[in-house]
Amino acid sequence: MTVRFRFIVLWAALLINVAFPLQAQDPLRFEKEVEELTSGDKSLNKKDIILFTGSSSIRMWSDMQSYFPGHNIVNRGFGGSETNDLLFYFDKIILPYKPKQIFIYEGDNDLNSGKSAAEILASSDILIELIRKNVSEEVQVFFISPKPSIARWHLKAKYENYNQQLKMWTAKQKYVTFIDVWTPLLDQRGTVMKDIFLEDGLHLNKKGYAIWAKVIGKFIR
Secondary structure (H helix, E strand, O other), X not given: OHHHHHXXXXXXXXXXXXXXXXXXXXXXXXXXXXXXXXXXXXXXXXXXXXXXXXXXXXXOOOOHHHHOOOOEEEEXXXXXXOHHHHHHOHHHXXXXXXXXXXXXXXXXXXXXXXXXXXXXXHHHHHHHHHHHHHOOOOOEEEEEOOOOOOOOHHHHHHHHHHHHHHHHHHHOOOOEEEEOOOHXXXXXXXXXXXXXXXXXXXXXXXXXXXXXXXXXXHHOO
């Protein structure tokens, strides 16, 4: 099963890269991290899992469960992943959990690496197809918008364009919802808040995650 999934994903990614030329990164750079992340899955409570996955903004939300008491939250964010990386590890990061809800945060690193909205959404199309065919036709999937940050504020226009396209794309999908975490992280002047990040100006601190929890919590069932 794993080999077959990897073949399908790699073949699909190749088609995307032919249509949208880019400098692709090797997904195997995350192999050890993913293995460590999933190594204890046999003892995991797999009833009514609410799965969060995506890049480091999810991975570093280490106390996520405390924000959503009474729910079985599983955090499977990894590395500085991009959408194609999540595709590659679909059989390890999403499939085994049969979640009742899936929250995805990708696109931030894709945009920073130079990918276009069309490239990211092409990968997202494949991801949704894999979920529908192998997890559930009706599982709720939530795409969390790429956030604003101090470190990447120079890409503001590109992020805003992608978030708008992502919102329109999700509106055309069944059981897929867009969650806007861009707007809540802006101040009254429309500039990214300065006190919600770690020293790197990219990843959220506790105050930043509290804002995320308030927004995302409205969708958790």
